[in-house]
Amino acid sequence: MTGIGGFAMLLYIHLVTELTHLRKAMQSHPSLGSFLSGTPPSEMVLDLDNLVIIYNRVPKTGSTSFIGLAYDLCARNKFNVLHINTTKNVPTLSLTDQVRFVYNVSNWLEKKPGIYHGHIAYLDFDRFGVSQQPLYINIIRKPLDRLVSYYYFIRYGDDLRPYLIRKKMGDKMTLDECVAIEHPDCSLNHIWIQVPFFCGHHSECWVPGSTWALEQAKYNLVHKYFLVGVTEEIQDFVALLEYSLPRFFRGALHLYNTGSKSHLRKTVKKIMPSEETVAKLQSTRVMRLEEEFYNFALNHFHYLRKKTLYDTEDGGLIQDRGRNFGYEKIKPRKKREFVT
Numbered sequence: 001m002t003g004i005g006g007f008a009m010l011l012y013i014h015l016v017t018e019l020t021h022l023r024k025a026m027q028s029h030p031s032l033g034s035f036l037s038g039t040p041p042s043e044m045v046l047d048l049d050n051l052v053i054i055y056n057r058v059p060k061t062g063s064t065s066f067i068g069l070a071y072d073l074c075a076r077n078k079f080n081v082l083h084i085n086t087t088k089n090v091p092t093l094s095l096t097d098q099v100r101f102v103y104n105v106s107n108w109l110e111k112k113p114g115i116y117h118g119h120i121a122y123l124d125f126d127r128f129g130v131s132q133q134p135l136y137i138n139i140i141r142k143p144l145d146r147l148v149s150y151y152y153f154i155r156y157g158d159d160l161r162p163y164l165i166r167k168k169m170g171d172k173m174t175l176d177e178c179v180a181i182e183h184p185d186c187s188l189n190h191i192w193i194q195v196p197f198f199c200g201h202h203s204e205c206w207v208p209g210s211t212w213a214l215e216q217a218k219y220n221l222v223h224k225y226f227l228v229g230v231t232e233e234i235q236d237f238v239a240l241l242e243y244s245l246p247r248f249f250r251g252a253l254h255l256y257n258t259g260s261k262s263h264l265r266k267t268v269k270k271i272m273p274s275e276e277t278v279a280k281l282q283s284t285r286v287m288r289l290e291e292e293f294y295n296f297a298l299n300h301f302h303y304l305r306k307k308t309l310y311d312t313e314d315g316g317l318i319q320d321r322g323r324n325f326g327y328e329k330i331k332p333r334k335k336r337e338f339v340t
């Protein structure tokens, strides 16, 4: 077969597959069918039943506790939860995997609505021309606390799966000692984590201390994320999600407040670093930029919290402020007033 013949054949196979997908989609989604045939569908815009939420969780930020809520709610609230695992937990995807992932998440109708979670860096679905973007959410933590948690986690594990052998099990070196001898386990690569996770799949994102990466991470946080909470204030994060996306999170706050141990996960042993260690870490540009990013996220989160929620005076309940906008001066009054 000539190159062109082979290409035409592949294209043909591709088109046939696409058509089959489209037919299946039209059968299971009547509104999509009417959309394609030209009649205006009634609820095409922001279709919550077809929404995909991506929680690209950062390691050691309390993500396991949070995603436990989603697993507990998924049957009751009728949505899917899927974990994304990557080979060796590498957080960035190759170009071909990016296409596979975006194509798969966008077209996998049986898993909509759904929450995908996994340790992967932000991936901009816009670049791939998909029509409905996923909503991104995330949680970040004070960089120093995250480092301490990570450092001792790989040595001592956690109370969730105490039997699991961790990477550095049996190694008794403290974080103070690690920082003092500048051992790779506490190197700048282990601190430069939250900025690159939010920055994404560009090589510059992964250059520790890059100002460009920090700016990109801030940009994405504001423009591309639906909501970013902080580990220190998970309850408010859960409340904001419940009130803004009840389709998924109805009942989440109650579950969180009355939750059993299954939502908590603690590193078994942690030794807080000395002042000297903290000072040494904070004198690095990498830690400074990570802290700047955390504070930026925290500010934004507090702002949203204040605008959206209030605490009842008696029981300390968190409530939504309710709807504070409306429409008026609506013209024309009737459809037939349109001049055509």
Ligand SMILES: *[C@@H]1O[C@H](CO)[C@@H](O)[C@H](O)[C@H]1NC(C)=O
Pocket: 085, 086, 087, 088
């Ligand atoms: C992801 O997990 C599944 C189930 O444990 C496993 O079969 C698969 O090989 C994993 N994929 C990668 C890329 O590690």
Ligand SMILES: *[C@@H]1O[C@H](CO)[C@@H](O)[C@H](O)[C@H]1NC(C)=O
Pocket: 103, 104, 105, 107, 108, 109
């Ligand atoms: C998405 O990937 C899963 C697992 O590999 C597969 O079972 C499913 O058919 C894929 N869906 C689409 C629409 O590609």
